Amino acid sequence: MTRFLARRTAMLVATMLVASFAIYGALYVSPGSPLSALTGNRPLPPEAKAQLEARYHLNEPFLVRYWHWLVSALHGDLGESIPLHENVSTLIGQRVGVTAGLVLLTSVIIVIAGVGLGILGALGKGLVDNGVLLASTVSAALPSFAAAVVLQFVVAVKLGWLPALGTGHGFADSLRHLLLPALALAATSVALVTRVTRAAVREETGREHVQTAVSRGLPWPSVVRRHVLRNAAIPITTVVGITIASLIALSAVVETAFGLNGLGAYLVQAAQNKDVAVVQGISLVLVLAFVLTNMLVDIAYAVLDPRLTLGGRAA
Amino acid sequence: MSALLEVSDLTVRLRLGDEQREVITGTAFQIAAGEAMGLVGESGSGKSMTAKAIARLLPLGARVSGRVTFDGADVLALHGAELRRHRARVAVVFQDPRAHINPVRRIDDFMTESLRLLDDVPRAEARRRAAAALEEVGIDDPAKRLRQFPHELSGGMLQRVMIATALLSEPRLLLADECTTALDVTTQAEVMAILDDLRRDRGLAMLFITHDLELAGAVCDRTTVMYAGQIVETRGSQRLHDDPLHPYSAALVQARPSVTATAPRLNAIPGRPVSAFEAPGGCRFAPRCPHAVDACRSHDQQLTALDGGWVRCSWAAELRGRLLASSPASSSGENANA
Numbered sequence: 001m002t003r004f005l006a007r008r009t010a011m012l013v014a015t016m017l018v019a020s021f022a023i024y025g026a027l028y029v030s031p032g033s034p035l036s037a038l039t040g041n042r043p044l045p046p047e048a049k050a051q052l053e054a055r056y057h058l059n060e061p062f063l064v065r066y067w068h069w070l071v072s073a074l075h076g077d078l079g080e081s082i083p084l085h086e087n088v089s090t091l092i093g094q095r096v097g098v099t100a101g102l103v104l105l106t107s108v109i110i111v112i113a114g115v116g117l118g119i120l121g122a123l124g125k126g127l128v129d130n131g132v133l134l135a136s137t138v139s140a141a142l143p144s145f146a147a148a149v150v151l152q153f154v155v156a157v158k159l160g161w162l163p164a165l166g167t168g169h170g171f172a173d174s175l176r177h178l179l180l181p182a183l184a185l186a187a188t189s190v191a192l193v194t195r196v197t198r199a200a201v202r203e204e205t206g207r208e209h210v211q212t213a214v215s216r217g218l219p220w221p222s223v224v225r226r227h228v229l230r231n232a233a234i235p236i237t238t239v240v241g242i243t244i245a246s247l248i249a250l251s252a253v254v255e256t257a258f259g260l261n262g263l264g265a266y267l268v269q270a271a272q273n274k275d276v277a278v279v280q281g282i283s284l285v286l287v288l289a290f291v292l293t294n295m296l297v298d299i300a301y302a303v304l305d306p307r308l309t310l311g312g313r314a315a
Numbered sequence: 316m317s318a319l320l321e322v323s324d325l326t327v328r329l330r331l332g333d334e335q336r337e338v339i340t341g342t343a344f345q346i347a348a349g350e351a352m353g354l355v356g357e358s359g360s361g362k363s364m365t366a367k368a369i370a371r372l373l374p375l376g377a378r379v380s381g382r383v384t385f386d387g388a389d390v391l392a393l394h395g396a397e398l399r400r401h402r403a404r405v406a407v408v409f410q411d412p413r414a415h416i417n418p419v420r421r422i423d424d425f426m427t428e429s430l431r432l433l434d435d436v437p438r439a440e441a442r443r444r445a446a447a448a449l450e451e452v453g454i455d456d457p458a459k460r461l462r463q464f465p466h467e468l469s470g471g472m473l474q475r476v477m478i479a480t481a482l483l484s485e486p487r488l489l490l491a492d493e494c495t496t497a498l499d500v501t502t503q504a505e506v507m508a509i510l511d512d513l514r515r516d517r518g519l520a521m522l523f524i525t526h527d528l529e530l531a532g533a534v535c536d537r538t539t540v541m542y543a544g545q546i547v548e549t550r551g552s553q554r555l556h557d558d559p560l561h562p563y564s565a566a567l568v569q570a571r572p573s574v575t576a577t578a579p580r581l582n583a584i585p586g587r588p589v590s591a592f593e594a595p596g597g598c599r600f601a602p603r604c605p606h607a608v609d610a611c612r613s614h615d616q617q618l619t620a621l622d623g624g625w626v627r628c629s630w631a632a633e634l635r636g637r638l639l640a641s642s643p644a645s646s647s648g649e650n651a652n653a
Binding site: 207208209211212213214215216217218219222226227230231234304305306307 | 370372398399400401402403404406407409411414415416417418419420428429432433464466484
């Protein structure tokens with residue numbers, strides 16, 4: 001297990017290095033100058049331009065600039081936003097809570113609703129199973145921006161149960177504000193997790209070792225818990241992990257729709273403003289969150305399936 | 316003598332899509348306490364389905380008629396807690412232990428789960444019994460094995476774990492469904508010896524299902540041969556081997572390589588095995604039988620008593636003694652088993 005963790009950590013570091021280079025490089029080659037936001041696209045006098053370039057290290061070679069950025073990033077300093085004259089780490093810190101809360105709440109909804117409905121569909125017959133299939137089909141066909149509009153209109157405006165916009169203050173109020181965005185973000189993923197769970201549980205139910213358990217006279221609920229669900233947890237964990245990791249990037253749409261001051265919405269805004277340092281910083285944080293989630297899934301995988309770690313096939 | 320297990324007129328139909336397919340037709344036999352009976356037949360002959368019907372493990376949608384009585388109880392009518400108690404008293408050892416043992420749970424967990432869940436035995440006591448059972452089937456260092464996962468054990472070892480586990484619930488009947496088929500010959504012999512010893516020590520009744528006639532003969536007092544969902548012959552194992560009454564049994568005996576004589580080629584039974592639902596009218600073996608006459612194809616054959624056994628062939632008495640002499644496969648009439 002120690003060796004497994006060490007290898008996973010090394011892979012994480014390597015991934016982050018490659019990702020950081022890609023992020024920095026992509027924005028370096030993207031058209032337009034970071035200074036254009038400051039100048040509003042007016043031509044600058046050459047001496048003023050040179051002064052600004054020197055101040056933001058824009059005149060140095062690419063690799064040197066990347067190196068400086070990387071070293072400061074490792075120290076928690078993601079540079080300075082040129083248009084806003086503010087530290088990027090501070091800007092991110094102000095918004096990371098909202099996104100984290102949104103993703104966390106969405107994950108909880110996905111796990112409870114997706115896995116729950118999947119199990120219900122797999123073990124239930126006829127009407128129950130068909131109901132689950134219908135619900136998951138509808139839910140799969142709802143992209144989060146459409147779900148956002150529907151939820152805002154029905155739940156917030158017509159019924160007035162939950163707020164339509166904003167972040168809220170304090171834990172309970174924040175939760176109330178995040179519930180609709182989380183539901184909108186979860187819709188498609190719940191359908192995916194439901195389908196995968198249903199298939200996995202169905203498949204495990206037909207396994208020979210489940211028949212063995214039945215043949216030993218164990219009560220069906222015990223067989224389901226100890227053999228069907230325990231084994232189906234392996235594929236379910238994979239899909240839940242991938243889904244949650246992708247939420248981090250998808251949150252942008254929902255944050256914009258619900259007027260949440262989160263990282264995703266800010267990333268879009270910063271990209272429009274050509275705020276290169278902020279885009280780089282947020283991208284790096286999103287990649288880190290993605291990679292960390294995947295690592296957690298891999299560890300969960302190794303814990304759930306003893307054949308993996310011991311067989312050394314922990315990739 | 317009242318039998319421990321009594322099967323009469325058992326017919327099983329499986330649902331395949333919209334179709335009902337018959338896999339067992341009117342099977343009947345008895346097994347007394349402590350007796351071992353072999354059930355032999357080709358793939359699709361219905362032998363495994365017979366075991367599944369006895370343990371009530373048939374797939375959903377199966378239609379069963381007839382009667383199965385185990386220790387006085389009407390097995391086919393059981394449900395709920397009574398059905399689970401029945402399953403606990405009838406232990407099944409399956410063909411492929413690697414598929415039939417949950418791969419993500421430790422051996423300890425697999426072996427002790429029914430003791431802990433059904434009999435409320437404390438974990439430590441259950442583990443002690445499991446270790447003792449492993450020792451009984453010849454596994455060294457049981458404490459270590461209990462901590463391991465199934466993928467860390469060999470196939471032969473796993474089958475012993477399976478047998479040891481079956482014994483932990485102190486069953487009265489053991490259904491061994493091709494339990495040595497997936498093992499190599501040496502391991503097979505060891506597992507057979509273990510089964511035989513345990514049966515004698517514990518007075519356990521056993522239904523030994525195999526496609527290997529000789530293997531059945533080695534451990535069973537009596538052997539029943541099935542073809543296309545029907546019993547075609549039941550007889551003492553040794554007599555079945557030396558003096559088969561049904562042409563199909565004879566063909567099976569001859570299809571085995573002999574240890575003493577070298578045969579230029581093995582005698583195969585011409586044609587392919589059929590299941591009950593695709594069997595022709597009249598005698599089901601007739602299309603593959605070298606002795607078949609027109610009457611065989613037009614008349615259903617009945618199981619009749621002959622010389623201490625039962626046989627489903629109207630010509631059995633006439634053919635007797637000549638079956639092994641005429642080789643069905645070789646046109647030259649040479650007999651490799653002579």
